[in-house]
Amino acid sequence: MLSFLTRRxxxxxxxxxxxxxxxxxxxxxxxxxxxxxxxGGMAPDEVVVQKAExxxxxxxxxxxxxxxxxxxxxxxxxxxxxxxKSGATVGAAAFDDPSxxxxxxxxxxxFERIPLTLQLAGLAVVFALLMSFPLxxxxxxxxxxxxxxxxxxxxxxFVSIPNFWLGIVLAQLFSVQLGILPSxxxxxxxxTILPAFxxxxxxxxFIIRTLSVSIAGVMQEEFINVAPLRGLRRARxxxxxxxxxxxxxxxxxxGIQLGSLLGVLLVVELIFDYPGLGRLxxxxxxxxxxxxxxxxxxxxxxxxxxxxxxVDLAASYIDPRLEY
Amino acid sequence: MTDTTSTSATPQLTPxxxxxxMQRMLREALSRxxxxxxxxxxxxxxxxxxxxxxxxxxxxxxxxxRSRHIPPLFLGEKWVWAHPLGTDHLGRDLLLRCLVxxxxxxxxxxxxxxxxxxxxxxxxxxxxxxxxxTDTIIMRITDxxxxxxxxxxxxxxxxxxxxxxxxIILVLGLAGWPLYARVARSAALAEKRxxxxxxxxVLGASDWRIITLFVAPAVLPPIAFVAVLDVAAIMIFESIxxxxxxxxxxxxxxxxxxxxxxxxxxxxxWWIATMPGVFLLxxxxxxxxxxxxxxxxxxxxxxxxx
Numbered sequence: 001m002l003s004f005l006t007r008r009x010x011x012x013x014x015x016x017x018x019x020x021x022x023x024x025x026x027x028x029x030x031x032x033x034x035x036x037x038x039x040g041g042m043a044p045d046e047v048v049v050q051k052a053e054x055x056x057x058x059x060x061x062x063x064x065x066x067x068x069x070x071x072x073x074x075x076x077x078x079x080x081x082x083x084x085k086s087g088a089t090v091g092a093a094a095f096d097d098p099s100x101x102x103x104x105x106x107x108x109x110x111f112e113r114i115p116l117t118l119q120l121a122g123l124a125v126v127f128a129l130l131m132s133f134p135l136x137x138x139x140x141x142x143x144x145x146x147x148x149x150x151x152x153x154x155x156x157x158f159v160s161i162p163n164f165w166l167g168i169v170l171a172q173l174f175s176v177q178l179g180i181l182p183s184x185x186x187x188x189x190x191x192t193i194l195p196a197f198x199x200x201x202x203x204x205x206f207i208i209r210t211l212s213v214s215i216a217g218v219m220q221e222e223f224i225n226v227a228p229l230r231g232l233r234r235a236r237x238x239x240x241x242x243x244x245x246x247x248x249x250x251x252x253x254x255g256i257q258l259g260s261l262l263g264v265l266l267v268v269e270l271i272f273d274y275p276g277l278g279r280l281x282x283x284x285x286x287x288x289x290x291x292x293x294x295x296x297x298x299x300x301x302x303x304x305x306x307x308x309x310x311v312d313l314a315a316s317y318i319d320p321r322l323e324y
Numbered sequence: 325m326t327d328t329t330s331t332s333a334t335p336q337l338t339p340x341x342x343x344x345x346m347q348r349m350l351r352e353a354l355s356r357x358x359x360x361x362x363x364x365x366x367x368x369x370x371x372x373x374x375x376x377x378x379x380x381x382x383x384x385x386x387x388x389x390r391s392r393h394i395p396p397l398f399l400g401e402k403w404v405w406a407h408p409l410g411t412d413h414l415g416r417d418l419l420l421r422c423l424v425x426x427x428x429x430x431x432x433x434x435x436x437x438x439x440x441x442x443x444x445x446x447x448x449x450x451x452x453x454x455x456x457x458t459d460t461i462i463m464r465i466t467d468x469x470x471x472x473x474x475x476x477x478x479x480x481x482x483x484x485x486x487x488x489x490x491x492i493i494l495v496l497g498l499a500g501w502p503l504y505a506r507v508a509r510s511a512a513l514a515e516k517r518x519x520x521x522x523x524x525x526v527l528g529a530s531d532w533r534i535i536t537l538f539v540a541p542a543v544l545p546p547i548a549f550v551a552v553l554d555v556a557a558i559m560i561f562e563s564i565x566x567x568x569x570x571x572x573x574x575x576x577x578x579x580x581x582x583x584x585x586x587x588x589x590x591x592x593x594w595w596i597a598t599m600p601g602v603f604l605l606x607x608x609x610x611x612x613x614x615x616x617x618x619x620x621x622x623x624x625x626x627x628x629x630x
């Protein structure tokens with residue numbers, strides 16, 4: 001157990017190092033001068049040169065990378081190029097405007113938005129499980145019958161729905177036409193419902209499919225066949241034996257699909273103008289706010305590595321036969 | 325004479341048993357209703373996309389101010405036969421724009437999957453077959469790549485460079501290979517232990533010879549068989565990029581940029597954003613029905629073989 005943890009953490013650290021290096025290099029070699037971006041198009045050239053010197057942009061990339069790693073080790077992800085601490089925009093301000101001085105820290109920007117993103121993702125997973133469990137379990141218990149076909153068809157259609165389009169259509173229907181649910185921005189919990197539903201439609205096909213396949217497989221095992229002889233009722237056999245065993249592929253799926261879940265999350269947040277991690281990222285990319293992109297990418301990779309370790313631990317907890 | 329020798333060499337095998345696994349998978353897939361439905365839909369859409377823009381006298385990028393905001397057939401009051409799906413805010417025919425968008429979407433989807441497949445499988449095969457240090461290095465890179473969400477990578481690169489069709493294919497292909505690498509690696513690991521590969525080793529065949537002539541033909545077809553599902557996934561991805569404004573640039577129509585444009589006119593002309601989505605939904609459903617049927621067929625055949 002302990003050796004497993006140290007080994008996985010060590011491997012995770014290496015993966016993170018590669019990711020950091022890749023993102024760092026990528027953002028350094030692309031066109032676009034960060035110093036010019038920071039001071040704005042109106043600034044005289046001396047100011048740009050001075051800013052570049054100040055940020056250490058003239059040093060070789062490996063030197064910059066080591067320095068960045070040093071900051072990273074202290075938990076410092078750097079400051080945003082554009083976003084000021086106060087929250088006011090500096091888009092068109094002159095280069096010597098005082099609002100250009102105080103930049104928000106990337107770490108704060110990220111951590112402010114995590115609770116909202118987690119809330120959205122959590123609700124989406126709940127919706128997705130509510131939608132997929134009945135379909136998936138029914139399909140797994142009746143392979144080849146109409147329940148199976150229904151699950152197959154629903155899954156095929158759900159996975160084909162472009163999420164951004166569904167978001168627009170649902171927002172139009174529920175917010176504009178019917179006026180039941182709000183869909184833009186965030187002012188309370190009800191703002192999470194529509195985005196979470198769109199996300200859930202995106203995730204549920206994978207859950208339905210995994211559930212139906214693994215339950216169909218488990219139901220043919222010997223311990224299920226002999227369970228009625230032990231006097232167990234069918235409901236208990238399905239709930240306690242079949243679903244419990246089928247939940248391991250589900251957990252692994254979660255670990256693997258996490259990346260694409262994040263992708264969908266980003267888009268959904270953008271459509272619904274939901275102030276989470278995704279909107280921050282897309283805006284940062286469109287503005288070329290490199291420190292934010294870098295910080296988010298590293299943060300997400302770290303979360304990815306960490307969650308996959310948790311998934312493996314949880315799987316071995318559910319099924320003690322599994323090795324780490 | 326040759327007839328008798330060949331039949332005596334394999335006396336009890338019926339034609340069905342002589343088929344290669346690939347042929348059995350294809351037959352199994354072709355016999356499924358969902359495959360037939362999906363395949364039919366997809367062929368019809370593809371045929372439409374290839375033919376209609378050529379024979380139609382309308383230009384998908386030409387604006388006609390007089391025929392702006394015409395609703396689709398049978399909806400509203402001023403619909404016309406000339407524009408079955410209506411027109412957008414600049415009077416451009418939506419059906420034509422969707423079909424041209426479909427061309428790009430399918431083209432990008434297929435090319436990207438081929439690139440993903442080639443890069444991923446090559447690395448995966450080498451990694452699984454060579455083992456040891458090569459394996460460790462390739463798999464750690466794969467893990468790293470896998471832990472950067474594709475969308476962040478794609479929007480970072482495309483936001484900075486000019487998004488053209490080849491650039492999009494390259495970025496998505498290079499972002500999507502790790503899953504193929506993992507699958508190919510585990511398949512190669514399993515194949516490596518088999519007797520006939522060991523036999524090749526004894527005969528003195530080089531690693532390259534074994535990988536290209538024996539491991540790859542045995543391992544790759546089942547993987548390629550389910551790649552159709554990825555074509556659909558990449559097409560969604562391409563439309564997302566288009567929607568954010570990082571896809572192929574206007575005036576060339578793509579699903580993403582039509583929907584992004586139409587979003588501004590939702591209240592008056594809901595069909596501008598809705599129709600391309602429905603169109604895309606049909607295309608993707610056809611691909612996914614086909615892909616899932618193929619996947620199920622493959623799983624059945626592989627289970628029977630094991």
